[in-house]
Amino acid sequence: MNRLPAASDQALDERVLDEALHWIVTLQSGTSDAAEQHACQQWRNENPQHELAWQRLAGLSRDMRINTYALSAPNARQLLRARSTPSRRTLLKGFAGLGVVTALGLSVRERVLLPELFSDYHTTTGERRHLRLADAGALQLDTRTAVDIRGADMALNLGRLLLSSGTSGMTAIKTTNGWVRPTALSRLIISQGLPRQQGTEVQLLLGSASVEPLHGVGIRLSAGQQLTFDSHHSGQPASVPSTAEAWTQGLLIAERMPLIEVVEQLDRYRRGMLRCDPAIAGLQVSGSFSLDRPEDSLGLLAKVLPVRVQRVFGYLAMVVPA
The missing domain is CATH 3.55.50.30 (Phage tail protein beta-alpha-beta fold)
Structure with a gap:
């Protein structure tokens, strides 16, 4: 007999997560009144998905709950104003402007737990997305992929991407396991968190790249090679299969x-x-x-x-x- 996944494994609608975050911030700001508390409870009772989203976000971090109570009313209102826009980046700027990003624990851990909520760019189920990079490079995100981009560097928080690096050759991609540093005009696929995948996989289609585990010895890849690495070790290079780019189509x-x-x-x-x-x-x-x-x-x-x-x-x- 098959055992269905527990409720905690269920995927949640992006809109429901947004609403849950709104109520978390409202009620834990210290400025909510009885009417808002009642409205939140009604929202939670409306749909099991609402309650599941509430429990997930409320349980992200004890520090988040404790420190949000310390916000003054004006600061809480500022945070809520930031939340009222559709941009997650604006929301995070609202946290950062109050100097509470670190205190709330909205850092690497939350980007791992809810990467689609806290990353600069993400794709939803069934979506692929193209991005142009500042150095004339290009990026294609696979479904359920989340990345942060900071200048020439980027972080792959979840999923899979195809990177065509620009002419500067300064791009570096960070994953939970380490760094991938392609040379200029390289083309490569990087993935982590895919089904049955352990660590980070790099498939180099064109050019060259160095792979640097967080706590291990780096290795150089040439065009046509792929490997999987974790935080301490790199696997042996193998040939990239001819079907590696099929998902992009x-x-x-x-x-x-x-x-x-x-x-x-x-x-x-x-x-x-x-x-x-x-x-x-x-x-x-x-x-x-x-x-x-x-x-x-x-x-x-x-x-x-x-x-x-x-x-x-x-x-x-x-x-x-x-």
Whole structure:
């Protein structure tokens, strides 16, 4: 029997997270009145997703709760004014202007826990995004990806990106495991936090790059090489597969890939939850599947394999034996 994920594993709508953050700031500012407290409770009771978002944000940091109470009323109002705009960067500037970013713990830990909320740029489920860089370079973000950009440097907080570095060769990309420093006019894919991925993966398509674990010895990559590294070690370089860039075109190319891995990749592009019955997880899959149309891809799987797709209210889908 399959065990469904606990509520804490559920993906939350971006709008719901925004509303939860508004209520967290309002009630923990020390300036809220009984009417606002009642309205917040009503909002939490309206929908289980509201309560889940509230619990997640309220539990991010004990320091956040303690220190927000210390805000004076004028400062709290300033923070709320910053929150009233649609920009997350503006919200964080509101925190920074009050000098409470460090006190609230809104730093690396929160960017890991809620990267889409606290990063400069992010993509939602099923979205890919192109960005132009100041040095004539370019960046493509995969679905569910979050990055910060500070001048020539950037931080990949979650997901996958394709970087075409500019002419200056000064770009450096930080992940939780260390740094990747490509030379000018290089082209590379960097990912972390993908299904079944341990550490950070670097796939160098063009040029050269150095990989520097936080606490380990660096290594140099040449075009056509890839490796995975953690905070202490770098793996051995291997050849970049010919399908490495398929996701940039909205495709998943499977070559004798276990069904569970195909399902996990499609799950990243599908709203809701997509799961695979362990009894069929090891079925070998070969073919081309659309990431932009995951439901069509599920239909194709059901045609070529002895499986079927069970759906519950369009949100939960289970790939099970036919």
